[in-house]
Amino acid sequence: MDSILVFQASPDINLTPITDRLWQAKIPHRVVLNDGSQDLWVARIEDAEQVKIWVQQWQAGELSAKPEKEETPWQVNAQQKAIIFSRFPITVLMMATLWLIFLAQQVGMVSHLDWLMDPALWSGEKLDLVSFWQNDIVRWWSPALIHLSLMHIVMNSFWWWVLAKEIEISDGHFALVLLTLVLALIAGYAQYLAVGPYFAGLSGVTYGLMGWVWGRQYRYRGSPMPRYQLPSWLFPFMMVAMVIMIMFDGVFGGLNIGHESHVAGAVFGALIAIVWPINSSALQATSAQDNEE
Numbered sequence: 001m002d003s004i005l006v007f008q009a010s011p012d013i014n015l016t017p018i019t020d021r022l023w024q025a026k027i028p029h030r031v032v033l034n035d036g037s038q039d040l041w042v043a044r045i046e047d048a049e050q051v052k053i054w055v056q057q058w059q060a061g062e063l064s065a066k067p068e069k070e071e072t073p074w075q076v077n078a079q080q081k082a083i084i085f086s087r088f089p090i091t092v093l094m095m096a097t098l099w100l101i102f103l104a105q106q107v108g109m110v111s112h113l114d115w116l117m118d119p120a121l122w123s124g125e126k127l128d129l130v131s132f133w134q135n136d137i138v139r140w141w142s143p144a145l146i147h148l149s150l151m152h153i154v155m156n157s158f159w160w161w162v163l164a165k166e167i168e169i170s171d172g173h174f175a176l177v178l179l180t181l182v183l184a185l186i187a188g189y190a191q192y193l194a195v196g197p198y199f200a201g202l203s204g205v206t207y208g209l210m211g212w213v214w215g216r217q218y219r220y221r222g223s224p225m226p227r228y229q230l231p232s233w234l235f236p237f238m239m240v241a242m243v244i245m246i247m248f249d250g251v252f253g254g255l256n257i258g259h260e261s262h263v264a265g266a267v268f269g270a271l272i273a274i275v276w277p278i279n280s281s282a283l284q285a286t287s288a289q290d291n292e293e
Helices: 016-024 045-059 078-087 089-106 150-171 173-195 203-219 234-252 259-275 281-292
Strands: 004-009 029-033 038-042
Touching: 004 045, 016 029, 016 038, 016 045, 038 045, 078 089, 078 150, 089 150, 089 173, 150 173, 150 203, 173 203, 173 259, 203 234, 203 259, 234 259
Parallel strands: none
Antiparallel strands: 004 038, 029 038
């Protein structure tokens, strides 16, 4: 799903009333100034119809200064919750699954050893290419669902929520599911080759999602709207943090951080993003505007 042009106006028209409404509704948008027009773009295609309705109301002088009813976050009604869930259900379901499994671990309903790679199959040698695939197929992915401390799951849940919902909104449910499965397998495989069967956590996937975001932003760099509603410094910050942790662990040791899965996830996430097909409509629109200028 890509940014979409919803309205064009002459340069002398004041678009403040409609942009104020969009800010109030927390709809990401941008006004692009061209030689002969002001172009109003919205970041998410699912917002386009509502914005067009507001534009028509504004042109007819029927748009109120503020929404009829403003609700504080704790007053969000069931309908709004359903809308939120419909926009990124995979993100929500995965978040719920992670926490349900973690809580089940704490009360003894689930043993993390039943979800990790089977140590009985491991030869005890690093770079064991065979025993990984001898595990039950479920265990190729299940370690990503297991977390071994509260801090572990809090950090991974936070980054999953920040990144996954943006990807699901912009690229779709299928892309997020496929990306998560591929990254969990690759990151888990890399960590298994480095340390054997004793690893767990979603961080390899979250670093992979970070790599995907960077790669897609690069592919869509000509679009008038940012691909994701994320700060531009996020990817460099995460990469620098990863390098610092690797260096710190190399000097002092004992951090028990899955650096191999982080690196593998970030690299393959970026590579997948670069080769994944793009919708060129937004880029074509931007190119046409540049040619007109």
